[in-house]
Amino acid sequence: MNDDNPEFWVMSDDGQAAKAWYIGARREDVGQSAILVGDPQRIDRIAEHLSDVCFLPEQRGLRTITGSRAGQRVTVSAFGMGAPIATIVLHELQSLGIGTFLRIGTAMAVPPAKIGDFVLADGALRGDGTSASYAPPGFPAIADFDLNLRLRQRLAGSGRAWHAGIFGTYDGFYTEMFALSGDRRAMIQALKDDIRRLGLIGTDMETAALLTAARVLRVRASTLCVATVDANTQKKIDEATMARVERDLFEVALDGLTALVAAIGETTP
Secondary structure, rough: OOOOOOOEEEEEOOOEEEEEEOOOEEHHHHHOOOEOOOOOHHHHHOOOOOOEEOOOOOEEOOOOEEEOOOOOOOEEEEEOOOOOHHHHHHHHHOOOOOOEEEEEEEEEEOOOOOOOEEEEEEEEEEEEHHHHHHOOOOOOEEOHHHHHHHHHHHHHHOOOOOEEEEEEEEHHHHHHHHOOHHHHHHHHHHHHHHHHHHHOOOEEHHHHHHHHHHHHHEEEEEEEEEEEOOOOOOEEEOOHHHHHHHHHHHHHHHHHHHHHHHHOOOOOO
């Protein structure tokens, strides 16, 4: 294999990847833990909450940075949208030696969660297809307890409303979560009825797959989101409110993540 070609996944002698296939990062490029975000533009904004930031070369539209926070190196990588690419990014960073992951971003709110609230995933209903490529249907998608404990502690002091519980993860945004046409509204309403019956607190397109993949790969993972769309009315959060809440999201996520890594003594790969 050509070690200088980002299209190849280069393995080191110890069986771990020396260089990731799609994101193009090497082991020396990544930190002790990782935050996964959807929106690539969020990379620039979270970089303002880190010091000594290194921007890695963009590969296939995937943006990755590594910076310092509380004396630790933290990698942040943007996957775009959807479970398939989100798990690729997690899998590649895991192959480089990272053992703790937190997805942050947005989710559809289900009461009692309201627009602008934080929602923390204790686990997820596996309504996606990607998680099945990692584990059979009966395998649970469960967040890491210790990571969620640190996040709960930070959320409790954030001054913002937050909820913890089970997410629902689905592949079809316009066919399962958000109705554009009248033909789909009846079917999606039936799904929403099930969501309320099961007591889910939010829905997204990635969490179940990430939690399942993380368990199979023997790494820690969770999801912390801002509720940005009301599942009943389909009302969306306004840009000004999102900008304010997003800054708090970055702070809670980075503090919770680094507190856990410091407690368990996880070192840089």
